[in-house]
Amino acid sequence: MFKLTSLNLNGIRSATSKGLHDWVAAERPDCICVQEIKAQAADMAGRFEELAGMHGHFHFAEKKGYSGVGIYTRHQPSDVITGFGPAEFDAEGRYVELRFDTPARKLSLISAYFPSGSSGEERQQAKYRFLGAIHPHLMRLKAEREFILCGDINIAHQAIDLKNWRGNQKNSGFLPEERAWMTKLLDNNAPDGGMVDVYRQLQPTATDACYTWWSNRGQAYVNNVGWRLDYHLATPALAQLARTEAIYKGQKFSDHAPITIGYELAL
Template sequence: MRIITLNLNGIRAAAKKGFFDWLALQQADIVCLQEIKAQPEQLTDSLFHPQGYYCYYHAAEKKGYSGVALYARRRPDAVQTGIGWADIDIEGRYLEARFGDLRVISLYMHSGSSGEARQALKFSFMARFLPHLETLRQENQSTIICGDWNIAHKPIDLKNWKGNIKNSGFLPEERAWMDKLLTETGYTDAFRVVNPDAEQYTWWSNRGQAWAKNVGWRIDYHVISDSLKNSVQTAKIYTEQRFSDHAPVIIDYSI
């Protein structure tokens, strides 16, 4: 099974950059998208419902903002739009599909880089989300949470880690939360199961020459139930083309 996740930074903008042409060649079974920045009435064109996929969207109430999507070759047994928390769901940050004993989630976690209020909301979400993931783990389903987590876990996951210790996305509290998630709650960073290499990034600032110099951050993940750890076959970040300021993370599983 091939699963792709990508923050599009606007699905319509990514479409103009060739995202859907590329996607048609990837033989992906499930595709998780974040930051679609579009309302349902703006997604009626067949382009946004690729042939061979069942397509689900969860838009933010605010136009041109946030939103997630999930495409699947197989019709899900159930789809959950939103996590059930009003402050999160109005921003379109969580979409869940279930396939037998497998659950796949498209997640767009907050960025706190715009100020203290947004960082506080991010911390609030994190405080609630960890118990939610622990509850999911106790159910009789394996889980894959794909998306933009807006946290670089370890120094290997961003170029200039020393200069970002006080910045959102690499705060000690955020990294400690990821430590707990990936060591105490039964989840694994799927990419690192098979790819231990440095300078593997999924996001680059549009400022300066970040992309050209590969001054990036790895903030997009497949976080999987520990039960799936042995099923991870290959993991790569696609950088030959650019569809947004993020890059697709492609992982093949023997599921």
């Protein structure tokens, strides 16, 4: 079983100080996609290039202490791609793709960190620009290769994906436009859709158990007042290989929980 984990770290230095290394060493995923590293290459050197025996590949933000994504893997990729095109977002370190191509197949794993619009209208508009840019990129990718995108999407797609859905319909992360973007991406009958939300394929009705993020305000984590913001989005052929899912809530490494899905897949 190929174990693929995704986790928003909310800072790699913070997450590792809270026991991340020991957890990864015990769980032994084949790959872990991380978001919000909040570090630059110089900060990583000699400290975080490896994680529990896995080698990391990263896309750093130009701004210090901001964003950044990576993939730690036990397998040697055939190619590493950082960024997906738009200068505005590539400067923010939001996309890294590892390719594991062979003569018989084209396969990618992607770690992505979608913008949040919760700080105000300016960032919400940036989020819409990001969604508008990454959708055609994913469709082009889907036309030529199989892939799994793991990451903090910053969208709760359905009412069952967050605790207080009624009160959040005008808040970033659950806005109608954001949810419509996700619906379009997952529409099996649309030529510009067809991606699969792998967790929902395995757990179509889960509510309280599905949350991966909790606000730091109040007692959100203790009371499990959460959102499902972290996803595995896969092409259909790879989604059909998914067998197991787990959202780990036994130890808090950040304001997100790691989500691991097991695939019958060999790199």
